[in-house]
Every structure is written in structure tokens, then in C-alpha cells.
Amino acid sequence: MKKSHKIIGTALVLGVSATALAQGSFLTIGSGSTTGVYFPVATGMAKMINDSNAGLRANARSTGGSVFNMNALATGELDMAIVQNDVAFYAYRGTGIQAFEGKANNKVRSLAVLYPEVLHVVARKDAKINSIADLKGKRVVIGDLGSGTEQTARQVLEAYGLSFDDLGQALRVSPAQGITLMQDKRADALFYTVGVGASAITQIAQTVDVRVVPVSGNQASALIKKYPFYVRYNIPGKSYKGVGATVPSVAVQATLVTTTALSDDTVYKAMKAIFSDEKGLRALHPSVSINYSDAKAVKGLPTPLHPGALKFWKEQGQNVR
Structure with a gap:
């Protein structure tokens, strides 16, 4: 009923x-x-x-x-x-x-x-995060509990020898809440598996000085070998404010x-x-x-x-x- x-x-x-x-x-x-x-x-x-x-x-x-x-x-x-x-x-x-x-x-x-769903790892520039390895000890939004983003975050961190336990804080919140945390300096970085141009990423980039952290090299190769759903994907330069260069990453498929x-x-x-x-x-x-x-x-x-x-x-x- x-x-x-x-x-x-x-x-x-x-x-x-x-x-x-x-x-x-x-x-x-x-x-x-x-x-x-x-x-x-x-x-x-x-x-x-x-x-x-x-x-x-x-x-x-x-x-x-x-x-x-x-x-x-x-x-x-x-x-x-x-x-x-x-x-x-x-x-x-x-x-x-x-x-x-x-x-x-x-x-x-x-x-x-x-369409491809691209992993975006977006970090505040003032958090001095240049690689996935730099997320150790940081406050990181890893996606909603039970989201695909949470699963992707776990697997990518694993490729870099890290787990959620290595983060200073693993924040399981929605993208909308993640935006607020980034804007309020209560989060240093945010994982989001989403199509390029998503409003959540655009909104963060318009209000906070950010960098998009690359997923590349041997770590990306290891990730793709272990989880064959992933493919390499380059986030085009200028997709978001303040991100001028192409950023290598990985993607799954929506x-x-x-x-x-x-x-x-x-x-x-x-x-x-x-x-x-x-x-x-x-x-x-x-x-x-x-x-x-x-x-x-x-x-x-x-x-x-x-x-x-x-x-x-x-x-x-x-x-x-």
C-alpha cells in the first residue's frame, strides 16, 4: 500500500x-x-x-x-x-x-x-597535496556510504599503498556536503567519480583554489591490471577554473x-x-x-x-x- x-x-x-x-x-x-x-x-x-x-x-x-x-x-x-x-x-x-x-x-x-565516469581527486591548494600519496593524514571526502565513489577511493588508495585508516579523517558524506566541507576548510581533498563537468566539481573550483590530483604511472597501471573495469582517462585542461593543464586519471563507465x-x-x-x-x-x-x-x-x-x-x-x- x-x-x-x-x-x-x-x-x-x-x-x-x-x-x-x-x-x-x-x-x-x-x-x-x-x-x-x-x-x-x-x-x-x-x-x-x-x-x-x-x-x-x-x-x-x-x-x-x-x-x-x-x-x-x-x-x-x-x-x-x-x-x-x-x-x-x-x-x-x-x-x-x-x-x-x-x-x-x-x-x-x-x-x-x-559515458565514462572519471575519478576526480580535488584538493585545496593550501593543503599542499600534489599526489595521492600526500593524502596520508589528511581530511578526505571519500563519498557517500554505499556509493561507487567510496569503492573507487578505496581501490585507488590501495594502489598507492594506503587505506582509509591512513587518512587523518575519512569523511563519508554526499558531494553537496563535501563542497561545504571544502569551502569551510574542514576537508583537504575530495574523491568523486563522476562525468567531467559535474556541477559539484565546478562549484568547488569556482569558490576555492584547487588542484586536481593525478592518478598515473605505475599506480594507475597496477589499478587497471587488478580491476579491469578501469581505463585511463585524461581530464582536459580548463575543464574547471584554475586547472589549466590536462590531468591524467582513470575512469569506469556509467x-x-x-x-x-x-x-x-x-x-x-x-x-x-x-x-x-x-x-x-x-x-x-x-x-x-x-x-x-x-x-x-x-x-x-x-x-x-x-x-x-x-x-x-x-x-x-x-x-x-
């Missing part, structure tokens, strides 16, 4: 009648912090579904991030979600992350890879996922609403605009494709199975 009330309430906000809701399927798409890239992309996708006249309605929900989203998909709290591809793989296999250990969810299905609980027909209609309009999809955010293509959308998938997505991508001429 509670779920019914929540759905109807959301539908009314969107201007949808309960009658219209009953005639189709309602999809809740999990995203992340409102200051990240997941949220505007998921919100845009929901609008594309709503505007498609395919008998589906959708809304986007701000959440704690990838790990939360995977758990919420397992319980049926979410119908679709944007997550890091490594986190989806760990949830599917029931390994790699404590929250998933022994709880493999083999019902997880991929829909599409959207991926749209669901479960077998959604029917093939529902998934096919949602895929058609979103991915048939490549121009509209690219307009959702610069991270998508710069990086998305149909060919890339079916590469690096962390789990099997949903049958509804498989049908769609075959129709688009993609070599999938």
Missing part, C-alpha cells in the same frame, strides 16, 4: 492521472546526488520516456549512488538505475563489495553504457541497468524512447554529448543484456547477443 501511495503521488506531480498510470507501466529510475551527472541524465531520460507516448511513465530519483541503486533494484524499490559498471558486476556476482558478499543478484541486466523483473516489452519501449533519439540523449549533459555512441553503448557491459534491450540493439544494427 505504501508503494502505491508513493507512485500515485509522484504521478500527480508529473501531471499524470491515476487512470493513465493504470494503463501503462511506471518506472522509477535511480540516479545519484543532485550535484552529479546521474541525476540530470536520469531526469532527462524519464522525460524522454514520458514524451514518447509509449504507454510508459517514469521519474528519476536522487539516491546515494551506485551501491544503493543496486540494492534498491534487488528489492524492487527501483526499476532502472544508472550505476558504475564495476559496481553492477560486483552485485551480479555477489563479490567485491561487502554489501554484496554472498548476495549475488543474477537477475541484474544491462541496457546501455552511457551504465543503465535493470533486472529481469521488467518485461521485455516495457524495456524495449523504454529503450526506443531514449536511445532512438540520439540527438536528444546527447543534449542531456556534456558527458553524454562528448562520449556517447551506439557502438560504445554495447561495449564493457557488466552483465548480460536484458532481452528487451537485446531486441532494440539488434534493430539498431549493433553486433550483440
Whole structure:
């Protein structure tokens, strides 16, 4: 009963009648912090579904991030979600992350890879942090509890011979709270795995003198070898105020996922609403605009494709199975 009330309430906000809701399927798409890239992309996708006249309605929900989203998909709290591809793989296999250990969810299905999620390690210039090794003893925002960023931070620190215990303070807060801590000099650095141009990073750079700390060399090589979901990625110079030069880093992939609980027909209609309009999809955010293509959308998938997505991508001429 509670779920019914929540759905109807959301539908009314969107201007949808309960009658219209009953005639189709309602999809809740999990995203992340409102200051990240997941949220505007998921919100845009929901609008594309709503505007498609395919008998589906959708809304986007701000959440704690990838790990939360995977758990919420397992319980049926979410119908679709944007997550890091490594986190989806760990949830599917029931390994790699404590929250998933022994709880493999083999019902997880991929829909599409959207764009690279780049590790940003942003430090206050006055904290004198020039490398990841310099984070030892510092106050560092490592992401929300249960976020993909937290997992990435743990693995990157490990590549440099550090753990959360080596930090002066490991601050598990949202990106919005992390901004405040950086501005108030209560945090020295911040990890955030997010598309380039995210408003959280832009906001910090506009209000604090910062540097983006590189992840490169042997440490990056070791990280990629141990965790093959990572790829090298250069953050272009001038992406943020005060950061003039290109900064080498690593990235995972933002991926749209669901479960077998959604029917093939529902998934096919949602895929058609979103991915048939490549121009509209690219307009959702610069991270998508710069990086998305149909060919890339079916590469690096962390789990099997949903049958509804498989049908769609075959129709688009993609070599999938």
C-alpha cells in the first residue's frame, strides 16, 4: 500500500492521472546526488520516456549512488538505475563489495553504457597535496556510504599503498556536503567519480583554489591490471577554473541497468524512447554529448543484456547477443 501511495503521488506531480498510470507501466529510475551527472541524465531520460507516448511513465530519483541503486533494484524499490559498471558486476556476482558478499543478484541486466565516469581527486591548494600519496593524514571526502565513489577511493588508495585508516579523517558524506566541507576548510581533498563537468566539481573550483590530483604511472597501471573495469582517462585542461593543464586519471563507465523483473516489452519501449533519439540523449549533459555512441553503448557491459534491450540493439544494427 505504501508503494502505491508513493507512485500515485509522484504521478500527480508529473501531471499524470491515476487512470493513465493504470494503463501503462511506471518506472522509477535511480540516479545519484543532485550535484552529479546521474541525476540530470536520469531526469532527462524519464522525460524522454514520458514524451514518447509509449504507454510508459517514469521519474528519476536522487539516491546515494551506485551501491544503493543496486540494492534498491534487488528489492524492487527501483526499476532502472544508472550505476558504475564495476559496481553492477560486483552485485551480479555477489563479490567485491561487502554489501554484496554472498548476495549475488543474477537477475541484474544491462541496457546501455552511457559515458565514462572519471575519478576526480580535488584538493585545496593550501593543503599542499600534489599526489595521492600526500593524502596520508589528511581530511578526505571519500563519498557517500554505499556509493561507487567510496569503492573507487578505496581501490585507488590501495594502489598507492594506503587505506582509509591512513587518512587523518575519512569523511563519508554526499558531494553537496563535501563542497561545504571544502569551502569551510574542514576537508583537504575530495574523491568523486563522476562525468567531467559535474556541477559539484565546478562549484568547488569556482569558490576555492584547487588542484586536481593525478592518478598515473605505475599506480594507475597496477589499478587497471587488478580491476579491469578501469581505463585511463585524461581530464582536459580548463575543464574547471584554475586547472589549466590536462590531468591524467582513470575512469569506469556509467551504465543503465535493470533486472529481469521488467518485461521485455516495457524495456524495449523504454529503450526506443531514449536511445532512438540520439540527438536528444546527447543534449542531456556534456558527458553524454562528448562520449556517447551506439557502438560504445554495447561495449564493457557488466552483465548480460536484458532481452528487451537485446531486441532494440539488434534493430539498431549493433553486433550483440
